[in-house]
Amino acid sequence: MRRAKIVCTMGPAVESAEKVKALIDAGMNMARLNLSHGSYEEHQMRFDQVRAAAKEAGRPVAILVDLQGPKIRLARFIDGPHELARGDIFTITTDEVDGTKDRVGTTYKGLPGDCKAGDLILIDDGKVTVQVVEVKGNDVITKVIEPGAVSNNKGINLPGVAVSVPAMSEKDIEDLRWGLRAGADFIALSFVRNAADINDVHAIMDEEGIRIPVIAKIEKPQAVV
Incomplete structure (x- = not known):
């Protein structure tokens, strides 16, 4: 599986298996579930659609669970x-x-x-x-x-300010656990500031007994200093 991905967000505009299959045929090789919106039932439906369409197409399509982060x-x-x-x-x-x-x-x-x-x-x-x-x-x-x-x-x-909120809210922790149990391939963490934020994700993964790659979304200046 290539390292560079064509990522598509699975939302209300992609509500049918046919539309998911069309995205795969067009080159999508990573489906993003945005946990800022929607219920677990909705995300599970899209999760299952992607897995089924990828199997039918005979192509590997990763599923990325994108956590909202501290809002x-x-x-x-x-x-x-x-x-x-x-x-x-x-x-x-x-x-x-x-x-x-x-x-x-x-x-x-x-x-x-x-x-x-x-x-x-x-x-x-x-x-x-x-x-x-x-x-x-x-x-x-x-x-x-x-x-x-x-x-x-x-x-x-606050783009230039080191806010003192935790890397993950209670919602993020529950969403992370859901994504791991559902079988996600990648987790994206929003507003990452330092390695400790990634370590917090790894700690939850270890509790669940599942380790998958974490994508650090660089949205704060502190993340690169």
Whole structure:
């Protein structure tokens, strides 16, 4: 099996055995299951479809289980979505608040301790960018650099900041165990920072008595320093 892979994500657009077979015929040799979305029942269905289609095609197709990783999110707003304009002041707080256009909570209680003035925060996969102006108690006060809409539970990312969240959430650990028991060929770990994060995955694998390759997704600067 070649080392370079043509990877396709198995999602709602690929709901039939015929479509999976067409992907294999087109050159797919790794099927990705994104554990950020969907139920185990849905993933198992796609898992079985890939195995059956690969067998029918007589070609090896690996299955990659991609773990969500630690996801930091905005909390909920009273209403919205809200459009943030360039230069607006937008506060993210660890207090329990009813979110407004000016101030909203976050799921990550360590945010004020990890941020400092000048840090960038990307919201909704970078669709909105804010820059930290000041950290005051539980509030991270920011100014909007790249305008856009914000709404309930959007993900936030701190590209240059070493956040102090674990490499795997409880959900990730359960998803990892599911993938190992299902017979996955590869595991992908999101937001890897150092070798200790990979070792955490290996520890779960050892508990399950199954060792398969781990793909480290390099999404943080700490991973390459």
